[in-house]
Every structure is written in structure tokens, then in C-alpha cells.
Amino acid sequence: MERLTCDRPVPAHLRGGVVALGNFDGFHRGHQAVVGAAIAHGRATGRPVLVASFDPHPVRFFRPDAPPFRLTTLEQRAGLFAEAGADAMLVFRFDGTLASLTPEEFVSDLLIGRAGAAHVVTGEDFTFGKGRSGNVAILSEIGARHGMTTAAIGPVSDDKGPISSSRIRAALTEGDPQEAARLLTRPFRIAGTVQHGDKVGRTIGYPTANIALDRYLRPRYGIYAVRGRLPDGRVIDGAANVGIRPTFDPPKELLEVFFFDFAESLYDQPIEIELIAYIRPEAKFDSLEALTAQMDRDCAEAKRILAASSPVA
Structure with a gap:
């Protein structure tokens, strides 16, 4: 699996691909459903599959003094994405420049311009753009104007509710x-x-x-x-x-x-x-x-x- 960063366009052989987009910290069952849907779409359409993640985590950027909370390192996530069947990992560096992008700029400049995405898969709760002003409906609307299709995957739940990184963190801090x-x-x-x-x-x-x-x-x-x-x-x-x-x-x-x-x-x-x-x-x-x-x-x-x-x- 190739590892790429967003400071330059992805190579030609990975452009026009399917991008699974999210933080994916922990790569739990819900994250696996998002990436799994991207891989299934890529295999069905003959397109490469890229998993895009953010580093540092947006929480670390906005709250630099927050206590440690990571469940996986970038290196661990790369290994997990490779095991899942992704062709590449694309790392979006979360800094002041990225945080200030409008939803339109995020889609046109990063997802389409840099990543060359033809189809993007996210979780239903994904937000993006300055002030978290973009959501999956806006992603779909902007993408359609640029010829990019999207899919939003619902949460994976058990008898206690949606599976989330927060639940995993709570279990670990409780000694479980x-x-x-x-x-x-x-x-x-x-x-x-x-x-x-x-x-x-x-x-x-x-x-x-x-x-x-x-x-x-x-x-x-x-x-x-x-x-x-x-x-x-x-x-x-x-x-x-x-x-x-x-x-x-x-x-x-x-x-x-x-x-x-x-x-x-x-x-x-x-x-x-x-x-x-x-x-x-x-x-x-x-x-x-x-x-x-x-x-x-x-x-x-x-x-x-x-x-x-x-x-x-």
C-alpha cells in the first residue's frame, strides 16, 4: 500500500479513485464499514481505493492542551488500512490552512484537485470545512457540481448504541x-x-x-x-x-x-x-x-x- 500526503497531487495511477474519508482513529467496526464500502465500490468499478485520514487529529489542533486521547498512531492506521485492502493512505495535514478552507475549497482543492477523487465515502456524521460548516448533504451537493459522487454510511450499532471511538476510550479508562x-x-x-x-x-x-x-x-x-x-x-x-x-x-x-x-x-x-x-x-x-x-x-x-x-x- 502506498502512503501519500496532501502537499502534492496523488500519482496518476491513483487518480479517479474512490476515497474513504474520516479520522478513523482506532479503526473500529464503524470505521471498517466506511472503508469496506469504499473498497467494495472500487472493486466493482475498477477504481483504486484511497483511505484519507487527518494528522494531527483536529481535536489536537483546536485543543493543543487536551489530554492524550489517541487510540492508534498513523503507522498503525496505515497497517490496518492495508490489511483492509486499500491501495493507498492519503494523509491530510490538519493545520491552520486546512482548518480555514470553506466546504467548496475542501472539495474542489483537496478531494478533487489533490486526491483526484471520483467517489467519496464517509460516515453519516462527517463534517468538514471552516467551522465544521460542511456535512454529508453539502458534500454530495458540491461533489455533484464537480462530477464527484458520494456515499454516506450509517453507524454500526450494538445493543448499547452506535459504536464509536468515545465508547472505546471510555472502556479503556474504566479498565475494560x-x-x-x-x-x-x-x-x-x-x-x-x-x-x-x-x-x-x-x-x-x-x-x-x-x-x-x-x-x-x-x-x-x-x-x-x-x-x-x-x-x-x-x-x-x-x-x-x-x-x-x-x-x-x-x-x-x-x-x-x-x-x-x-x-x-x-x-x-x-x-x-x-x-x-x-x-x-x-x-x-x-x-x-x-x-x-x-x-x-x-x-x-x-x-x-x-x-x-x-x-x-
Whole structure:
């Protein structure tokens, strides 16, 4: 899958294509329906399919001090779009220039001029243009004047209502990664490069791979049963602490993962950690002995949970 940016027109072989348009953070079941409809239309009409996403997220542009909320990095979204069958990912840089475009300019300059779109698929709640003044009806009306067709896909719902990124964020902050995984169709994954830490874990028999949480939404702090995905494709089981390590001073916000029966160095390697189940909240211990005893119990519980859960491909 090709990766493109909106600072130049897309290549000729991708022009006249079908564009799935949205933020797609998390790429949950609702997002998958939008992209799936675009891919089906593209295959039926013999047109290439591009998935267009915004980076940074518009919320980050308008509210730069907002707490971290991302469910997926741009790199993760690229992989998910490729798995879905897209031919290219087109990234619209969300900055002051894009935010000031009128709906007419957004369609004529970006979707048609830069992306070369012949057909655009969005969710029914998609808005665009200065002050979010454009909606799917306006997109359809402007597109028709320029020879571009559109389709708006309704929400995917369950017994609790429409599936949304907000529901997934709520599940994660409440310590319910299983519910998040159900809405996402896969476990929530935090990707990052393993960094050097204080190396305290190795002194008590629990060496950890440490990853910065960066711009990801902060799940509920605590201990989780997890799976790690390594660069070579291996998937390994473990237990992890998400939080500030209250037993140690100074507090340091990290994702710390202990992998079972694993002794290789992962420093400076990119890995992904899947949150499978929440075990308990973070706690402060009076001694390393007490911490170690609790970690023994946590790992036993994580192994029990993971033994009953098969990895998602």
C-alpha cells in the first residue's frame, strides 16, 4: 500500500479513485464499514481505493492542551488500512490552512484537485470545512457540481448504541480492555520503541521492556495480562504495569512489560503491546519483597487468563 500526503497531487495511477474519508482513529467496526464500502465500490468499478485520514487529529489542533486521547498512531492506521485492502493512505495535514478552507475549497482543492477523487465515502456524521460548516448533504451537493459522487454510511450499532471511538476510550479508562477489543475487533495495542529504564526489575527477577505512552489514551492505571508482538512476527505472553510505578521515586509514567519465559534483549526495537485483561489497580508496596510477591501472583493470574485466550491474527 502506498502512503501519500496532501502537499502534492496523488500519482496518476491513483487518480479517479474512490476515497474513504474520516479520522478513523482506532479503526473500529464503524470505521471498517466506511472503508469496506469504499473498497467494495472500487472493486466493482475498477477504481483504486484511497483511505484519507487527518494528522494531527483536529481535536489536537483546536485543543493543543487536551489530554492524550489517541487510540492508534498513523503507522498503525496505515497497517490496518492495508490489511483492509486499500491501495493507498492519503494523509491530510490538519493545520491552520486546512482548518480555514470553506466546504467548496475542501472539495474542489483537496478531494478533487489533490486526491483526484471520483467517489467519496464517509460516515453519516462527517463534517468538514471552516467551522465544521460542511456535512454529508453539502458534500454530495458540491461533489455533484464537480462530477464527484458520494456515499454516506450509517453507524454500526450494538445493543448499547452506535459504536464509536468515545465508547472505546471510555472502556479503556474504566479498565475494560475486553469491551474495547470487541468494538475494535482486535485488542487495543500500544506501539513504541523499547527504551532503557532504571533496570530495577532485573534485580528482582522481573526484567521489563519499557515503552513510553506518548500520545496514546491512558488506559486505567494498573496491571494487565498482555501479549507482545515483536518485529519478527512472534507473539509472546506477559504481564504489564501501566502507570507511574508508585513504589519507586520519582514516579515515572510508563508501560512496563514482563514477558514470560523470554530472555532476549529488546532495547531499541519497535514492539506492540496488546492489553488483554485488567488484573488490578496500581499499588504502592513497602518493600521490594512485598512487590515481588504480588508480581508472582499477578503473573500467575495473567498466565491463567492468557491460556484461555487465543491471539488475534
